[in-house]
Amino acid sequence: MSAESTVILDMAGIRRALTRIAHEVLEKNKGVDNLVLVGIRTGGVHLARELAARLEEIEGAKLPVGEVDITLYRDDIKGHSAHLPVGKTDIPFSVEGKKVVLVDDVLFTGRTIRAALDAIMDHGRPACIQLAVLVDRGHRELPIRADFVGRNVPTSLKENISVKFDANYAPAEVVLEK
Template structure:
């Protein structure tokens, strides 16, 4: 039996992203040399939303890119014999930029490690910071987010699902736990 509980609704997601946008601007002293890069898939939509919130605050656009880490994953052979590579779309230089890497859930850190490898292959940024909507713990690598929407301690048997309108036609974060009778 699967139990599911809503942790964040649409309004809570919006509030978390607004707070993260303000924290990014405060820590980086504005938007000079700032770029947002979302990790496919949901990180892209979160990066776009952060970009919109930053524009509302600062009155200027921040470049937003899309990063596909498929070929950088250390578990690629476990995922599929024929991985689906969608490609990265970063139509600006990251050389000397302050890159904010955006993802939906931080768990073991392996996705972020792959994203760092992919970014370094593209260019040499001034710095890379990590923004995540959910940090659920259980790191296997020494990776820590700079910006967190919500810390949600979980067990390894639980699953966090970020559902966004652009992908899932729903707007919520849920936790699922499988229980045996």
């Protein structure tokens, strides 16, 4: 479908970005106390697990990782030509009073994040929610910003950014398609 595609982050680049984000998360929160990770299905979940592994390497503590599916919280239910299947939300811990780091692969309009915030709030009242994304491609339609960003990539609306994962769900590369 795409005539041109450029790899803007390879596996090593993604790994370095996640390691830096892990350090930033620890710095901002002064450790891992009361910290939980929630990934947005499906890309964000794989990244959240990677991030949890990085945090464990650095701090030696295993953080709980939840998954949130935002399909039921979308603002565009009507008018989907291919109606989206509902995935499973699985947050096997209480978010009440926790510091939640929400993880997604690409930050674009901000609508997905808005939906995810509502979904998490329906599970309880966290102390705070911080946002970590691998790529911020701009074009926000809502007043939302990320606390931790792997790479800022200015894009045009015609371009598309996707994060590819390998067979073991490890992030393999970030591709810009024109």
